[in-house]
Amino acid sequence: MAETAIDLTATVRQAIEHHRAGRLREAEQVCRQVLRQDPAQPQALTLLGVIARQAGRTDTAIELFRRATVAAPSYADAYYNLGNALRDRNDRVGAVAAYDRALALRPDQAGWHNNRAVVLLAEGDAAGAEAGFRRAVELEPRYAEAHSNLGNALLKQGRLDEAVTAYRQALAINPDFPGALANLGGALIQAGRIAEALAPLDRLLARDPQQVRAVAYKAIALRELGRHAEADVLEDVELLVGRDRPPPPLGYADMADFNAQLVADIRSHPTLTKDWDPYQRAARHGSVAVDLLAHKTPTIAAFEAMIRRAIDGFAASLPDRPGHPFLHRKPRRYDLIVWANILAESGHQAAHIHNLGWLSGVYYPFIPEVVRDGDPDCLGWIEFGRPGYDLPCRYEPRVTAIKPENGLILMFPSYFWHRTIPFQGAPERISIAFDVHMRE
Numbered sequence: 001m002a003e004t005a006i007d008l009t010a011t012v013r014q015a016i017e018h019h020r021a022g023r024l025r026e027a028e029q030v031c032r033q034v035l036r037q038d039p040a041q042p043q044a045l046t047l048l049g050v051i052a053r054q055a056g057r058t059d060t061a062i063e064l065f066r067r068a069t070v071a072a073p074s075y076a077d078a079y080y081n082l083g084n085a086l087r088d089r090n091d092r093v094g095a096v097a098a099y100d101r102a103l104a105l106r107p108d109q110a111g112w113h114n115n116r117a118v119v120l121l122a123e124g125d126a127a128g129a130e131a132g133f134r135r136a137v138e139l140e141p142r143y144a145e146a147h148s149n150l151g152n153a154l155l156k157q158g159r160l161d162e163a164v165t166a167y168r169q170a171l172a173i174n175p176d177f178p179g180a181l182a183n184l185g186g187a188l189i190q191a192g193r194i195a196e197a198l199a200p201l202d203r204l205l206a207r208d209p210q211q212v213r214a215v216a217y218k219a220i221a222l223r224e225l226g227r228h229a230e231a232d233v234l235e236d237v238e239l240l241v242g243r244d245r246p247p248p249p250l251g252y253a254d255m256a257d258f259n260a261q262l263v264a265d266i267r268s269h270p271t272l273t274k275d276w277d278p279y280q281r282a283a284r285h286g287s288v289a290v291d292l293l294a295h296k297t298p299t300i301a302a303f304e305a306m307i308r309r310a311i312d313g314f315a316a317s318l319p320d321r322p323g324h325p326f327l328h329r330k331p332r333r334y335d336l337i338v339w340a341n342i343l344a345e346s347g348h349q350a351a352h353i354h355n356l357g358w359l360s361g362v363y364y365p366f367i368p369e370v371v372r373d374g375d376p377d378c379l380g381w382i383e384f385g386r387p388g389y390d391l392p393c394r395y396e397p398r399v400t401a402i403k404p405e406n407g408l409i410l411m412f413p414s415y416f417w418h419r420t421i422p423f424q425g426a427p428e429r430i431s432i433a434f435d436v437h438m439r440e
Contacts, residue, residue, distance in 0.1 A: 008034055008037065008038055008041060011030060011033065011034050012030075012031075012034055012041065012043045012044055012047075014030055015027045015030035015031050015034065015044065015047055016043075016047065018030060019047060019050070019051070024051050024054065024055075027047065027051060028048060028051050031044040031045075031047050031048040031051070032048070035048070040067070040070075040071035040072075041071070042068040042069075042071045042072035042075045042078055043068075043075075043077075045064050045065070045067050045068035045071065045078070046064070046065060046068045046075070046077055046078045046081055048064050049061040049062075049063075049064030049065045049068065049078075049081055049082075049085070050081055052064060053081070053084065053085050053088065058085055058088050058089050059089075061081075061085045062082065062085045062086065062089070065078050065079075065081050065082035065085060066082065069082065069101075074105060076101075076102045076103075076105035076106040076109075077102075079098045079099070079101040079102035079105070080098070080099065080102035080109070080112050080115075082098040083095045083096070083097075083098035083099040083102060083112075083115065083116070083119075084115065086098055087115070087118075087119055092119050092122060092123050095116075095119050096116060096119055096120065096123075099112060099115060099116035099119070100116070103116065108139060109139075110135075110136040110137075110139040110140035110143055110146065111136070111140075111143075113132045113133070113135045113136040113139065113146075114132065114133060114136040114143070114145065114146045114149060116132050117129040117130075117131075117132025117133045117136065117149065117153070118149060120132060121149070121152060121153055121156065126153045126154075126156035126157045127153075127157065129149075129152075129153040129156075130150065130153040130154065130157070133146050133147075133149050133150035133153055134150060136149075137150065142173050143173075144170045144171075144173040144174040144177050144180065145170070145177075145179075147166050147167075147169045147170035147173065147180075148166070148167060148170040148177060148179050148180040148183060150166040151163040151164070151165075151166035151167040151170065151180070151183055151184075151187065152183060154166055155183070155186075155187055155190070160187055160190055160191040161191065163183075163187045164184065164187050164188060164191065164193075167180045167183055167184035167187060168184065171184065171200075176203075176207060178204055178207070178208065178211065180200075181200040181201070181203055181204040181214070182200075182201070182204055182211065182213040182214050182217065184197075184200045185197045185198075185200045185201040185204075185214065185217045185218070185221070186213070186217050186389070186391065188200075189217060189220055189221055189224070189391055189392065190390075190391060190392060192392070192394075194221050194224040194225055195225065197217070197221045198218065198221050201214045201217055201218045201221065202218070205218070205325065209323070209325050209328060209329075210325050210326070210328075210329065210358060210438075211325075212353055212354065212355050212356070212357065212414050212415045213353065213355060213415075215234060215325045215326075215413075215415040216353045216387075216415040216416075216417060217391075218234070219231045219234045219235055219415075220387050220391060220393075222234075223395050223397075223398075224394055224395060226395075228398075232398075233324070234324075234325065234326075234415075235384075235385060235398070235416065237384055237385070237400045237412075239318075239319075240318075240326060240412060240413055240416070241384070241400075241402075241410060241411065241412045241416075242310075242314035242317070242361075242409075242410070242411040242412070243408065243409065243410055243411075244310040244313065244314065244408075244409040244411070245407055245408060245409070246306045246309070246310060246407070246409065249302040249303075249305070249306060250302075251298075251302075252302075255406070255407045256406075258299065258302070259365040259366060259406060259407065261299045262299050262300070262303055262365045262432075263365050263366050263430055265297045265299050265300055266289050266292070266340045266342065266365075266430065266432075267342075269289040269292065269295055269340070270294075270295050271289050271290040271291045271292075271294055271295065272287055272288070272289045272290075272340075272342075273287060273288060273289075273290060274286075274287045274288075286341060286342050286343040286344050286428070287341075287342045288339055288340065288341055288342070289339060289340040289342075290339055291337075291338070291339060292338040292339055292340050292432065293336070293337075293338050303363075303432070304336065304338070307336065307338070307361070307363065307409065307434060308336065310361075310409045310411065311334075311336075311359065311361070311411065311436060314359075314411050315330050315331070315359070318330065325413075325415065326358070326413040326415070329438075330358075331358055331436065331438040331439065332439075333438075333439040334358070334436045334437060334438055334439055335436075335437040335439060336434060336435075336436060336437075337357075337434060337435040337437060338432060338433070338434045339432070339433055339434075340430065340431070340432045340433075341430070341431050341432070341433060342428055342429075342430050343420065343428060343429045343430075343431075344428050349418075349419055349420040350388055350419055351383075351386050351387060351388025351389075351417050351418065351419040352388050352389070352417070352418070352419065353388075353414060353415055353416065353417060353418075354414040354435050355414075356414075356435065356437055357414030357435035357436055357437060358413075358414060358436050358437070358438045359411055359412070359413065359414060359435070359436040360411070360412060360413070360414040360416070360433070360434065360435050360436070361409060361410055361411040361412065361433070361434050361436075362382065362404075362409070362410050362431050362432065362433050362434075363408070363409045363410075363431065363432045363434075364404040364405060364406055364407065364408050364430075364431050364432075365406065365407075365430055365431075365432065366406065366428075366429070366430040367380070367404045367405060367406050367429060367430075368380070368423075368428070368429055370423055370424070371403065371404060371423060371429065372403075373403060375403075377421070378401040378403070378421050379421055379422070379423040379424070380404065380420065380421060380422075380423035380429055381401045381402060381403050381404065381420070381421050382401070382402050382404060382410065382418060382419070382420055382421075383399050383400070383401045383402075383418065383419050383420075383421055384399065384400045384401075384402075384412065384416050384417065384418050385397050385398050385399040385400055385416075385417060386399050386417055386419060387417050388417055388419065401421065404429075404431065414435060414436075
């Protein structure tokens with residue numbers, strides 16, 4: 001029986017209203033109803049793509065947006081949303097091209113200029129990004145995010161005072177903007193205005209005591225000011241770094257047998273890529289299985305269970321300490337994010353933090369012989385305490401280096417600065433990193 005003809009314009013409007021109200025299932029059903037009558041209806045295709053993107057179905061979203069651009073080459077929203085989806089997939093060249101098409105059709109969209117500039121900044125084009133952010137705030141002067149992003153572009157160019165001004169402009173519009181507060185603190189540290197840096201960091205921590213960047217930056221500021229005892233409370237390696245040596249899971253002869261199978265699963269993992277950290281903010285000379293738990297072999301499933309037991313045991317062993325950014329609230333429920341690093345010869349990870357975690361950690365299934373006990377240079381070891389992200393270190397950092405060992409799990413607060421010391425003379429070093437993300 002043929003479906004009754006509908007008023008496409010009114011029905012698309014109904015789908016949009018459902019979407020705005022958060023009724024995604026209803027919005028999707030209405031879009032599909034429209035497309036049964038007109039398979040090339042561009043608004044329905046685009047909205048269906050937006051819903052797919054929200055659900056994490058990026059490839060489906062891209063296909064739908066491309067269909068919309070073919071059906072209606074002058075429909076700017078389809079190009080803009082295509083740019084967003086390509087950005088999700090790390091196709092930065094494609095994203096910029098899509099944003100360019102969108103802006104050629106509707107150049108007055110401040111948010112589109114902002115998103116395009118974000119991609120340019122990630123590509124290393126700070127000057128181009130600056131121009132885009134400036135256009136965004138020119139179109140929308142009270143666009144706090146664009147002011148903050150402008151600060152990021154200026155910071156990348158070493159224009160510290162201008163960056164500080166941009167962050168302050170963002171905060172004049174939105175005084176509680178977390179990104180601007182954290183970035184202002186970091187910019188003031190870089191500019192040597194250490195005492196000033198504590199104010200935005202403390203303001204952010206008053207709102208969110210476990211904000212990772214704010215804690216990491218505050219520890220630097222405290223040490224710059226010579227307040228080492230306060231910084232030591234935040235960076236107490238003896239208390240806050242946990243170690244575990246689990247037994248082999250059932251079905252494996254020993255840990256060597258388990259680790260060998262785990263390494264084989266990493267090497268054949270479908271998410272393995274050399275382009276995980278293309279701007280080399282942390283990873284150097286290697287490849288990464290971006291989402292280890294996305295493809296659970298029996299060995300990876302056993303590994304996940306092993307890691308969860310270690311996390312739960314370490315969390316239970318920690319003292320409760322009100323006001324401490326790590327110890328004052330432990331997660332009752334959490335999400336576990338896991339990825340594997342294969343570092344080639346001379347490979348290492350620069351000093352970094354894990355912005356979204358409460359707890360982070362690493363497991364070592366394969367360590368080359370060049371990483372050895374008693375090495376005065378600690379080649380291939382993990383080191384805590386040395387700031388990264390080009391932040392200055394005018395004091396002598398208090399660093400702790402720990403030698404990796406096959407089968408060892410290390411756990412630490414996500415705000416801890418940590419890096420892998422470069423090594424040579426070995427083909428590769430394999431580690432598995434993980435983050436614990438708190439659930440509300």
